[in-house]
Amino acid sequence: MTEIFIEYDNRVVALPVNPQEIMLLREGNNETTEIVSLGEINMLKAPKLAGLSFECFFPPNADASYVLTKGDFRAPDFYIDFIEAIRKAKKPCRFIVSKTKINLLASIETFSYGIKAGPVGEVYYSLAIKEYVNYGVKEVKITDYGANRPKTKNVNTAVSVTKPTPPAPAKKSVYAGCTVIVNGQLHVNSYGAGPGQWRRGFRGKINFINLSGSHPYHVTTMDGGWQGWVLASAVEVQ
Structure with missing residues:
Protein backbone atom coordinates (compact mmCIF):
# COMPACT_ATOMS: atom_id res chain seq x y z
CA MET A 1 0.00 0.00 0.00
CA THR A 2 1.35 3.41 -0.99
CA GLU A 3 1.39 5.97 1.82
CA ILE A 4 2.24 9.67 2.06
CA PHE A 5 4.46 10.95 4.85
CA ILE A 6 5.55 14.40 5.98
CA GLU A 7 8.68 14.56 8.13
CA TYR A 8 9.44 17.68 10.17
CA ASP A 9 11.35 18.42 13.36
CA ASN A 10 12.20 14.71 13.96
CA ARG A 11 8.55 13.73 13.61
CA VAL A 12 7.01 11.65 10.81
CA VAL A 13 3.28 12.00 10.14
CA ALA A 14 1.35 9.77 7.71
CA LEU A 15 -1.62 11.29 5.91
CA PRO A 16 -4.77 9.30 6.71
CA VAL A 17 -6.22 9.15 3.18
CA ASN A 18 -4.49 8.99 -0.20
CA PRO A 19 -5.57 11.50 -2.86
CA GLN A 20 -6.98 10.24 -6.16
CA GLU A 21 -3.75 11.25 -7.88
CA ILE A 22 -0.45 12.90 -7.11
CA MET A 23 1.88 14.09 -9.89
CA LEU A 24 5.40 15.46 -9.44
CA LEU A 25 6.14 18.31 -11.86
CA ARG A 26 9.68 18.90 -13.08
CA GLU A 27 10.10 21.79 -15.52
CA GLY A 28 13.02 23.07 -17.54
CA ASN A 29 14.16 26.67 -17.34
CA ASN A 30 15.52 26.98 -20.86
CA GLU A 31 15.47 30.06 -23.09
CA THR A 32 15.18 30.43 -26.85
CA THR A 33 16.95 33.13 -28.81
CA GLU A 34 18.01 34.06 -32.33
CA ILE A 35 21.55 33.59 -33.62
CA VAL A 36 23.14 34.81 -36.84
CA SER A 37 22.88 32.38 -39.79
CA LEU A 38 21.22 29.74 -37.61
CA GLY A 39 17.87 31.09 -36.47
CA GLU A 40 16.18 30.13 -33.22
CA ILE A 41 18.15 28.01 -30.76
CA ASN A 42 17.37 26.62 -27.32
CA MET A 43 19.73 27.61 -24.47
CA LEU A 44 19.70 24.81 -21.90
CA LYS A 45 19.80 25.94 -18.28
CA ALA A 46 19.43 24.39 -14.85
CA PRO A 47 15.87 23.10 -14.32
CA LYS A 48 13.29 24.78 -12.13
CA LEU A 49 12.54 23.43 -8.68
CA ALA A 50 10.22 20.43 -8.65
CA GLY A 51 6.75 20.78 -7.20
CA LEU A 52 3.44 19.03 -6.71
CA SER A 53 -0.07 19.77 -5.52
CA PHE A 54 -3.09 17.65 -4.68
CA GLU A 55 -6.49 17.69 -2.99
CA CYS A 56 -7.84 15.26 -0.42
CA PHE A 57 -9.61 15.21 2.96
CA PHE A 58 -9.09 14.39 6.63
CA PRO A 59 -11.72 11.88 7.87
CA PRO A 60 -13.54 12.42 11.19
CA ASN A 61 -13.01 8.79 12.29
CA ALA A 62 -11.22 5.57 11.32
CA ASP A 63 -14.34 3.60 10.34
CA ALA A 64 -13.94 3.74 6.55
CA SER A 65 -11.81 1.09 4.80
CA TYR A 66 -9.78 3.72 2.94
CA VAL A 67 -8.35 5.22 6.17
CA LEU A 68 -4.68 4.19 6.33
CA THR A 69 -3.91 5.29 9.88
CA LYS A 70 -6.29 3.08 11.85
CA GLY A 71 -3.54 2.12 14.30
CA ASP A 72 -2.66 5.76 15.02
CA PHE A 73 -5.75 7.73 14.07
CA ARG A 74 -5.78 11.49 14.62
CA ALA A 75 -8.56 14.06 14.25
CA PRO A 76 -8.42 16.55 11.34
CA ASP A 77 -7.21 19.36 13.62
CA PHE A 78 -4.01 17.43 14.32
CA TYR A 79 -2.97 17.45 10.63
CA ILE A 80 -4.03 21.04 10.13
CA ASP A 81 -1.96 22.19 13.11
CA PHE A 82 1.04 20.12 11.97
CA ILE A 83 1.09 21.52 8.43
CA GLU A 84 0.42 25.07 9.62
CA ALA A 85 3.32 24.82 12.07
CA ILE A 86 5.69 23.94 9.22
CA ARG A 87 4.40 26.79 7.06
CA LYS A 88 4.62 29.38 9.84
CA ALA A 89 8.11 28.25 10.88
CA LYS A 90 9.37 29.06 7.36
CA LYS A 91 11.40 25.87 7.38
CA PRO A 92 11.50 22.94 4.95
CA CYS A 93 10.00 19.52 5.59
CA ARG A 94 10.50 16.20 3.83
CA PHE A 95 7.64 14.92 1.67
CA ILE A 96 7.68 11.19 0.91
CA VAL A 97 5.41 8.96 -1.16
CA SER A 98 6.26 5.34 -0.37
CA LYS A 99 6.90 2.87 -3.23
CA THR A 100 7.72 5.80 -5.56
CA LYS A 101 10.76 8.01 -6.22
CA ILE A 102 9.00 11.02 -4.69
CA ASN A 103 11.18 12.01 -1.74
CA LEU A 104 11.69 15.76 -1.54
CA LEU A 105 13.03 18.28 0.90
CA ALA A 106 10.31 20.86 0.33
CA SER A 107 8.53 23.98 1.48
CA ILE A 108 4.80 24.37 2.05
CA GLU A 109 3.73 26.80 -0.68
CA THR A 110 -0.06 26.82 -0.20
CA PHE A 111 -2.38 25.09 2.24
CA SER A 112 -6.13 25.65 2.27
CA TYR A 113 -8.85 23.68 4.02
CA GLY A 114 -12.57 23.77 4.76
CA ILE A 115 -15.81 21.79 4.65
CA LYS A 116 -18.08 20.63 1.83
CA ALA A 117 -21.46 18.97 1.59
CA GLY A 118 -20.96 15.38 2.72
CA PRO A 119 -20.21 13.37 5.85
CA VAL A 120 -20.17 15.44 9.01
CA GLY A 121 -16.69 16.15 10.30
CA GLU A 122 -14.74 15.64 7.07
CA VAL A 123 -12.28 18.45 6.36
CA TYR A 124 -11.24 18.92 2.75
CA TYR A 125 -7.87 20.43 1.94
CA SER A 126 -5.54 21.45 -0.87
CA LEU A 127 -1.75 21.28 -0.45
CA ALA A 128 1.05 22.51 -2.73
CA ILE A 129 4.75 22.03 -2.05
CA LYS A 130 7.94 23.07 -3.82
CA GLU A 131 11.40 21.50 -3.74
CA TYR A 132 13.82 23.20 -1.35
CA VAL A 133 17.58 23.43 -1.95
CA ASN A 134 19.82 24.17 1.02
CA TYR A 135 21.97 27.24 0.67
CA GLY A 136 23.90 29.52 3.00
CA VAL A 137 26.80 31.90 3.42
CA LYS A 138 30.12 30.25 4.20
CA GLU A 139 32.17 32.10 6.80
CA VAL A 140 35.82 32.57 5.85
CA LYS A 141 38.38 33.42 8.54
CA ILE A 142 41.14 35.76 7.35
CA THR A 143 44.39 35.65 9.29
CA ASP A 144 46.81 38.58 9.30
CA TYR A 145 50.07 36.72 8.83
CA GLY A 146 52.03 39.98 8.87
CA ALA A 147 51.04 40.90 12.41
CA ASN A 148 53.75 38.75 14.04
CA ARG A 149 56.60 39.52 11.67
CA PRO A 150 59.72 41.07 13.31
CA LYS A 151 60.14 44.76 12.70
CA THR A 152 63.06 45.81 10.50
CA LYS A 153 65.50 48.37 11.90
CA ASN A 154 65.90 51.63 10.00
CA VAL A 155 68.98 51.26 7.81
CA ASN A 156 70.33 53.77 5.32
CA THR A 157 70.17 51.84 2.09
CA ALA A 158 70.39 54.75 -0.31
CA VAL A 159 72.10 53.66 -3.55
CA SER A 160 72.22 54.94 -7.07
CA VAL A 161 69.55 53.11 -9.06
CA THR A 162 68.83 53.36 -12.75
CA LYS A 163 65.10 53.18 -13.29
CA PRO A 164 64.17 50.52 -15.85
CA THR A 165 62.09 51.40 -18.85
CA PRO A 166 58.45 50.72 -17.95
CA PRO A 167 56.99 47.78 -19.86
CA ALA A 168 54.30 48.27 -22.46
CA PRO A 169 50.77 48.09 -21.01
CA ALA A 170 49.57 44.50 -20.89
CA LYS A 171 46.63 43.57 -23.07
CA LYS A 172 43.46 43.24 -21.00
CA SER A 173 42.18 39.70 -20.56
CA VAL A 174 38.89 38.65 -22.11
CA TYR A 175 36.36 37.18 -19.69
CA ALA A 176 32.67 36.32 -19.74
CA GLY A 177 30.67 39.50 -19.20
CA CYS A 178 33.38 41.94 -20.30
Whole structure:
Protein backbone atom coordinates (compact mmCIF):
# COMPACT_ATOMS: atom_id res chain seq x y z
CA MET A 1 0.00 0.00 0.00
CA THR A 2 1.35 3.41 -0.99
CA GLU A 3 1.39 5.97 1.82
CA ILE A 4 2.24 9.67 2.06
CA PHE A 5 4.46 10.95 4.85
CA ILE A 6 5.55 14.40 5.98
CA GLU A 7 8.68 14.56 8.13
CA TYR A 8 9.44 17.68 10.17
CA ASP A 9 11.35 18.42 13.36
CA ASN A 10 12.20 14.71 13.96
CA ARG A 11 8.55 13.73 13.61
CA VAL A 12 7.01 11.65 10.81
CA VAL A 13 3.28 12.00 10.14
CA ALA A 14 1.35 9.77 7.71
CA LEU A 15 -1.62 11.29 5.91
CA PRO A 16 -4.77 9.30 6.71
CA VAL A 17 -6.22 9.15 3.18
CA ASN A 18 -4.49 8.99 -0.20
CA PRO A 19 -5.57 11.50 -2.86
CA GLN A 20 -6.98 10.24 -6.16
CA GLU A 21 -3.75 11.25 -7.88
CA ILE A 22 -0.45 12.90 -7.11
CA MET A 23 1.88 14.09 -9.89
CA LEU A 24 5.40 15.46 -9.44
CA LEU A 25 6.14 18.31 -11.86
CA ARG A 26 9.68 18.90 -13.08
CA GLU A 27 10.10 21.79 -15.52
CA GLY A 28 13.02 23.07 -17.54
CA ASN A 29 14.16 26.67 -17.34
CA ASN A 30 15.52 26.98 -20.86
CA GLU A 31 15.47 30.06 -23.09
CA THR A 32 15.18 30.43 -26.85
CA THR A 33 16.95 33.13 -28.81
CA GLU A 34 18.01 34.06 -32.33
CA ILE A 35 21.55 33.59 -33.62
CA VAL A 36 23.14 34.81 -36.84
CA SER A 37 22.88 32.38 -39.79
CA LEU A 38 21.22 29.74 -37.61
CA GLY A 39 17.87 31.09 -36.47
CA GLU A 40 16.18 30.13 -33.22
CA ILE A 41 18.15 28.01 -30.76
CA ASN A 42 17.37 26.62 -27.32
CA MET A 43 19.73 27.61 -24.47
CA LEU A 44 19.70 24.81 -21.90
CA LYS A 45 19.80 25.94 -18.28
CA ALA A 46 19.43 24.39 -14.85
CA PRO A 47 15.87 23.10 -14.32
CA LYS A 48 13.29 24.78 -12.13
CA LEU A 49 12.54 23.43 -8.68
CA ALA A 50 10.22 20.43 -8.65
CA GLY A 51 6.75 20.78 -7.20
CA LEU A 52 3.44 19.03 -6.71
CA SER A 53 -0.07 19.77 -5.52
CA PHE A 54 -3.09 17.65 -4.68
CA GLU A 55 -6.49 17.69 -2.99
CA CYS A 56 -7.84 15.26 -0.42
CA PHE A 57 -9.61 15.21 2.96
CA PHE A 58 -9.09 14.39 6.63
CA PRO A 59 -11.72 11.88 7.87
CA PRO A 60 -13.54 12.42 11.19
CA ASN A 61 -13.01 8.79 12.29
CA ALA A 62 -11.22 5.57 11.32
CA ASP A 63 -14.34 3.60 10.34
CA ALA A 64 -13.94 3.74 6.55
CA SER A 65 -11.81 1.09 4.80
CA TYR A 66 -9.78 3.72 2.94
CA VAL A 67 -8.35 5.22 6.17
CA LEU A 68 -4.68 4.19 6.33
CA THR A 69 -3.91 5.29 9.88
CA LYS A 70 -6.29 3.08 11.85
CA GLY A 71 -3.54 2.12 14.30
CA ASP A 72 -2.66 5.76 15.02
CA PHE A 73 -5.75 7.73 14.07
CA ARG A 74 -5.78 11.49 14.62
CA ALA A 75 -8.56 14.06 14.25
CA PRO A 76 -8.42 16.55 11.34
CA ASP A 77 -7.21 19.36 13.62
CA PHE A 78 -4.01 17.43 14.32
CA TYR A 79 -2.97 17.45 10.63
CA ILE A 80 -4.03 21.04 10.13
CA ASP A 81 -1.96 22.19 13.11
CA PHE A 82 1.04 20.12 11.97
CA ILE A 83 1.09 21.52 8.43
CA GLU A 84 0.42 25.07 9.62
CA ALA A 85 3.32 24.82 12.07
CA ILE A 86 5.69 23.94 9.22
CA ARG A 87 4.40 26.79 7.06
CA LYS A 88 4.62 29.38 9.84
CA ALA A 89 8.11 28.25 10.88
CA LYS A 90 9.37 29.06 7.36
CA LYS A 91 11.40 25.87 7.38
CA PRO A 92 11.50 22.94 4.95
CA CYS A 93 10.00 19.52 5.59
CA ARG A 94 10.50 16.20 3.83
CA PHE A 95 7.64 14.92 1.67
CA ILE A 96 7.68 11.19 0.91
CA VAL A 97 5.41 8.96 -1.16
CA SER A 98 6.26 5.34 -0.37
CA LYS A 99 6.90 2.87 -3.23
CA THR A 100 7.72 5.80 -5.56
CA LYS A 101 10.76 8.01 -6.22
CA ILE A 102 9.00 11.02 -4.69
CA ASN A 103 11.18 12.01 -1.74
CA LEU A 104 11.69 15.76 -1.54
CA LEU A 105 13.03 18.28 0.90
CA ALA A 106 10.31 20.86 0.33
CA SER A 107 8.53 23.98 1.48
CA ILE A 108 4.80 24.37 2.05
CA GLU A 109 3.73 26.80 -0.68
CA THR A 110 -0.06 26.82 -0.20
CA PHE A 111 -2.38 25.09 2.24
CA SER A 112 -6.13 25.65 2.27
CA TYR A 113 -8.85 23.68 4.02
CA GLY A 114 -12.57 23.77 4.76
CA ILE A 115 -15.81 21.79 4.65
CA LYS A 116 -18.08 20.63 1.83
CA ALA A 117 -21.46 18.97 1.59
CA GLY A 118 -20.96 15.38 2.72
CA PRO A 119 -20.21 13.37 5.85
CA VAL A 120 -20.17 15.44 9.01
CA GLY A 121 -16.69 16.15 10.30
CA GLU A 122 -14.74 15.64 7.07
CA VAL A 123 -12.28 18.45 6.36
CA TYR A 124 -11.24 18.92 2.75
CA TYR A 125 -7.87 20.43 1.94
CA SER A 126 -5.54 21.45 -0.87
CA LEU A 127 -1.75 21.28 -0.45
CA ALA A 128 1.05 22.51 -2.73
CA ILE A 129 4.75 22.03 -2.05
CA LYS A 130 7.94 23.07 -3.82
CA GLU A 131 11.40 21.50 -3.74
CA TYR A 132 13.82 23.20 -1.35
CA VAL A 133 17.58 23.43 -1.95
CA ASN A 134 19.82 24.17 1.02
CA TYR A 135 21.97 27.24 0.67
CA GLY A 136 23.90 29.52 3.00
CA VAL A 137 26.80 31.90 3.42
CA LYS A 138 30.12 30.25 4.20
CA GLU A 139 32.17 32.10 6.80
CA VAL A 140 35.82 32.57 5.85
CA LYS A 141 38.38 33.42 8.54
CA ILE A 142 41.14 35.76 7.35
CA THR A 143 44.39 35.65 9.29
CA ASP A 144 46.81 38.58 9.30
CA TYR A 145 50.07 36.72 8.83
CA GLY A 146 52.03 39.98 8.87
CA ALA A 147 51.04 40.90 12.41
CA ASN A 148 53.75 38.75 14.04
CA ARG A 149 56.60 39.52 11.67
CA PRO A 150 59.72 41.07 13.31
CA LYS A 151 60.14 44.76 12.70
CA THR A 152 63.06 45.81 10.50
CA LYS A 153 65.50 48.37 11.90
CA ASN A 154 65.90 51.63 10.00
CA VAL A 155 68.98 51.26 7.81
CA ASN A 156 70.33 53.77 5.32
CA THR A 157 70.17 51.84 2.09
CA ALA A 158 70.39 54.75 -0.31
CA VAL A 159 72.10 53.66 -3.55
CA SER A 160 72.22 54.94 -7.07
CA VAL A 161 69.55 53.11 -9.06
CA THR A 162 68.83 53.36 -12.75
CA LYS A 163 65.10 53.18 -13.29
CA PRO A 164 64.17 50.52 -15.85
CA THR A 165 62.09 51.40 -18.85
CA PRO A 166 58.45 50.72 -17.95
CA PRO A 167 56.99 47.78 -19.86
CA ALA A 168 54.30 48.27 -22.46
CA PRO A 169 50.77 48.09 -21.01
CA ALA A 170 49.57 44.50 -20.89
CA LYS A 171 46.63 43.57 -23.07
CA LYS A 172 43.46 43.24 -21.00
CA SER A 173 42.18 39.70 -20.56
CA VAL A 174 38.89 38.65 -22.11
CA TYR A 175 36.36 37.18 -19.69
CA ALA A 176 32.67 36.32 -19.74
CA GLY A 177 30.67 39.50 -19.20
CA CYS A 178 33.38 41.94 -20.30
CA THR A 179 32.70 44.75 -22.79
CA VAL A 180 34.62 44.58 -26.07
CA ILE A 181 34.99 46.33 -29.41
CA VAL A 182 34.59 43.86 -32.26
CA ASN A 183 36.22 44.12 -35.67
CA GLY A 184 35.69 40.86 -37.49
CA GLN A 185 33.33 38.33 -39.03
CA LEU A 186 30.64 36.50 -37.04
CA HIS A 187 30.38 32.69 -37.16
CA VAL A 188 27.79 30.12 -36.11
CA ASN A 189 30.12 28.18 -33.79
CA SER A 190 33.51 28.50 -32.14
CA TYR A 191 35.16 26.33 -34.80
CA GLY A 192 34.55 28.81 -37.61
CA ALA A 193 31.51 27.20 -39.23
CA GLY A 194 28.83 29.31 -40.90
CA PRO A 195 30.61 32.60 -41.60
CA GLY A 196 28.13 35.47 -41.56
CA GLN A 197 28.04 39.23 -41.20
CA TRP A 198 30.96 41.48 -40.35
CA ARG A 199 31.18 43.88 -37.43
CA ARG A 200 33.33 47.04 -37.51
CA GLY A 201 33.81 49.05 -34.34
CA PHE A 202 30.90 47.12 -32.80
CA ARG A 203 30.53 47.51 -29.02
CA GLY A 204 29.20 44.40 -27.31
CA LYS A 205 29.74 41.84 -24.57
CA ILE A 206 31.32 38.39 -24.29
CA ASN A 207 28.92 35.75 -22.94
CA PHE A 208 30.63 32.46 -23.90
CA ILE A 209 34.29 31.45 -24.19
CA ASN A 210 35.65 28.25 -25.81
CA LEU A 211 39.44 28.44 -25.89
CA SER A 212 39.67 25.12 -27.74
CA GLY A 213 37.96 26.63 -30.78
CA SER A 214 39.50 28.72 -33.56
CA HIS A 215 36.93 31.46 -32.86
CA PRO A 216 36.92 31.36 -29.04
CA TYR A 217 34.67 34.30 -28.13
CA HIS A 218 30.90 34.61 -28.50
CA VAL A 219 29.65 38.18 -28.79
CA THR A 220 26.29 39.68 -27.84
CA THR A 221 24.81 43.15 -28.00
CA MET A 222 25.00 45.25 -24.84
CA ASP A 223 21.43 44.06 -24.08
CA GLY A 224 22.34 40.38 -24.46
CA GLY A 225 21.17 39.74 -28.04
CA TRP A 226 23.32 37.02 -29.60
CA GLN A 227 25.64 37.95 -32.49
CA GLY A 228 28.13 35.13 -33.15
CA TRP A 229 31.60 33.67 -32.57
CA VAL A 230 34.71 35.64 -33.55
CA LEU A 231 38.49 35.30 -33.69
CA ALA A 232 40.52 36.25 -30.63
CA SER A 233 42.18 38.97 -32.70
CA ALA A 234 38.77 40.47 -33.49
CA VAL A 235 38.03 41.67 -29.94
CA GLU A 236 39.54 44.39 -27.80
CA VAL A 237 38.54 44.66 -24.14
CA GLN A 238 37.29 48.07 -23.04
